[in-house]
Amino acid sequence: MTFAFDKERHRQGKGSEVEIFEAYLRQKGLKLTVPRRQLLELIFDDHSHFTADQLFDRCRERDVRISKATLYRTLAILTDCKLLSAHDFGGEAKYYEHVFGHEHHDHLVCLACRKIVEFQSPDIEKLQDQAAEELGFAPIHHSLAIFGVCAACAETAEGRKVIEEGQAGPTSVSD
Amino acid sequence: MTFAFDKERHRQGKGSEVEIFEAYLRQKGLKLTVPRRQLLELIFDDHSHFTADQLFDRCRERDVRISKATLYRTLAILTDCKLLSAHDFGGEAKYYEHVFGHEHHDHLVCLACRKIVEFQSPDIEKLQDQAAEELGFAPIHHSLAIFGVCAACAETAEGRKVIEEGQAGPTSVSD
DNA sequence: CTCGATAATGAGAGTGATTCTCATTTAGGG
DNA sequence: CCCTAAATGAGAATCACTCTCATTATCGAG
Ligand SMILES: [Mn+2]
Ligand SMILES: [Mn+2]
Ligand SMILES: [Zn+2]
Ligand SMILES: [Zn+2]
Numbered sequence: 001m002t003f004a005f006d007k008e009r010h011r012q013g014k015g016s017e018v019e020i021f022e023a024y025l026r027q028k029g030l031k032l033t034v035p036r037r038q039l040l041e042l043i044f045d046d047h048s049h050f051t052a053d054q055l056f057d058r059c060r061e062r063d064v065r066i067s068k069a070t071l072y073r074t075l076a077i078l079t080d081c082k083l084l085s086a087h088d089f090g091g092e093a094k095y096y097e098h099v100f101g102h103e104h105h106d107h108l109v110c111l112a113c114r115k116i117v118e119f120q121s122p123d124i125e126k127l128q129d130q131a132a133e134e135l136g137f138a139p140i141h142h143s144l145a146i147f148g149v150c151a152a153c154a155e156t157a158e159g160r161k162v163i164e165e166g167q168a169g170p171t172s173v174s175d
Numbered sequence: 176m177t178f179a180f181d182k183e184r185h186r187q188g189k190g191s192e193v194e195i196f197e198a199y200l201r202q203k204g205l206k207l208t209v210p211r212r213q214l215l216e217l218i219f220d221d222h223s224h225f226t227a228d229q230l231f232d233r234c235r236e237r238d239v240r241i242s243k244a245t246l247y248r249t250l251a252i253l254t255d256c257k258l259l260s261a262h263d264f265g266g267e268a269k270y271y272e273h274v275f276g277h278e279h280h281d282h283l284v285c286l287a288c289r290k291i292v293e294f295q296s297p298d299i300e301k302l303q304d305q306a307a308e309e310l311g312f313a314p315i316h317h318s319l320a321i322f323g324v325c326a327a328c329a330e331t332a333e334g335r336k337v338i339e340e341g342q343a344g345p346t347s348v349s350d
Numbered sequence: 351c352t353c354g355a356t357a358a359t360g361a362g363a364g365t366g367a368t369t370c371t372c373a374t375t376t377a378g379g380g
Numbered sequence: 381c382c383c384t385a386a387a388t389g390a391g392a393a394t395c396a397c398t399c400t401c402a403t404t405a406t407c408g409a410g
Contacts, residue, residue: 031357031406052396067360072397090263090318093396108312119306124299128321131294136326137283140341143265144319146303151311166315206377206386227367242389247368268367 017044017083017100024081038064039074043084044098049116051093089116089145106144111162112153192219192258192275199256213239214249218259219273224291226268264291264320281319286337287328 021040025032042058043050050058052072059066075096078084087095089109095116106124108117124144132139148166153159196215200207217233218225225233227247234241250271253259262270264284270291281299283292299319307314323341328334 029357033358033405035359065360068396069361069398070359073358088263088265108307108310110312111315117310117312119310121302121306124302124306127296127299127302128319131296131299132283132321132323135283135292135294136329137285137292137321137323138329138338139321139323140286140338141323142319142321144303144317146307146312146314146317148307148312148314148316154311154313163313163315166313204386208376208387210388243367244369244390245388248387 020081020083020100021078024077030077035066035070036074036077038066039071040078043078043096048102049087049095049097051095053093055096087143087145090147106146108146108148108150110150110153111147111166112149112156112159115150115153117150195256195258195275196253199252205252210241210245211249211252214241214246215253218253218271223277224262224270224272226270228268230271262318262320265322281321283321283323283325285325285328286322286341287324287331287334290325290327292325 018040021036022032024030025036038059039055042062042064043055047054052068052075055075056066056068056071059071075084075086079086079096083098083100084096085099087097087107089095089107103120104125105118105120108119109115110117128142128144129139149159149163154163193215196211197207199205200211213234214230217237217239218230222229227243227250230250231241231243231246234246250259250261254261254271258273258275259271260274262272262282264270264282266289278295279300280293280295283294284290285292303317303319304314324334324338329338
């Protein structure tokens with residue numbers, strides 16, 4: 001039952017991403033160009049958490065020749081029309097992920113292998129709204145990321161090292 | 176009563192920050208230099224959430240002449256020895272804050288005036304650990320920031336605008 | 351289908367926070 | 381006081397991202 005529903009929604013989803021994009025472009029007087037089509041295809045064809053650079057590499061792999069300027073511009077549009085969202089996990093680059101067809105969630109980030117795992121906690125969401133209200137804030141959005149070491153990495157030397165440093169870790173700078 | 180206690184702890188705190196710093200430097204074979212002394216003084220003399228640039232301006236105000244290189248290097252050391260912590264609120268620059276003498280907390284950030292308010296929620300902390308455990312993660316640290324509009328800004332046109340855009344807001348890029 | 355106004359694109363310059371390089375000073379133990 | 385390792389400052393370098401602008405492409409009107 002749940003399975004059938006998800007499958008159907010996913011099917012609709014695939015179609016709707018393009019529809020939403022086109023509707024948004026029309027509404028804003030923007031144009032549906034070849035690069036934008038190609039990027040939409042690449043992005044919604046697969047992966048869910050990616051950086052601009054990873055997407056750029058993916059373009060090259062598939063011989064889709066697009067400038068970084070256009071890539072960034074398209075990511076901005078897709079974020080504006082709520083097909084993507086951007087996350088700042090404190091690293092160098094922002095991570096983007098699909099929004100359409102996905103419910104809100106937060107993230108666990110493995111400090112050893114950079115794996116990103118999603119989780120949902122309605123209780124946490126509730127407590128956040130409560131905290132905001134108590135302090136007179138009108139909450140608009142939030143960012144919650146838990147950094148740690150995933151089960152797989154906890155078995156490795158690298159993972160153990162990260163955990164150790166976790167208790168009393170250095171930031172370190174050269175020179 | 177509460178007042179007297181805080182005052183006393185603050186007095187101890189002031190002393191201990193220097194002690195911790197000196198102990199850390201000695202342990203690492205680093206030197207206690209004039210610039211480092213001056214920065215420690217400036218940082219722990221007052222404000223609690225600041226960017227590297229704000230600290231740099233403060234240096235100039237007080238005729239403390241220090242290069243940005245040294246400033247950043249010192250911030251890294253202070254973060255290493257757990258006197259400061261760094262936060263990435265998604266803006267341009269990182270924010271630093273005092274750790275010694277402060278309990279762990281998370282932040283509310285006003286998108287209109289950039290004010291930062293602290294809050295604590297043991298319940299949220301508990302739920303976070305629970306979520307991590309369920310997914311096999313060993314949590315090391317986390318970052319929770321709630322972005323919204325503070326009570327004061329909610330009265331202003333700017334604040335209202337931010338709240339409106341919150342429901343269906345643009346990312347916008349020029350060109 | 352043809353045009354023309356308007357938007358988009360690519361290449362490369364520009365940004366801004368942070369880091370690095372390196373020649374020149376210090377700190378501090380012996 | 382001396383010596384050596386560490387620190388400092390000035391400016392170059394990074395790096396993700398944005399902007400500039402000359403050259404195309406889109407698409408709706410005619
Ligand atoms: Mn996600
Ligand atoms: Mn704080
Ligand atoms: Zn991992
Ligand atoms: Zn405010």
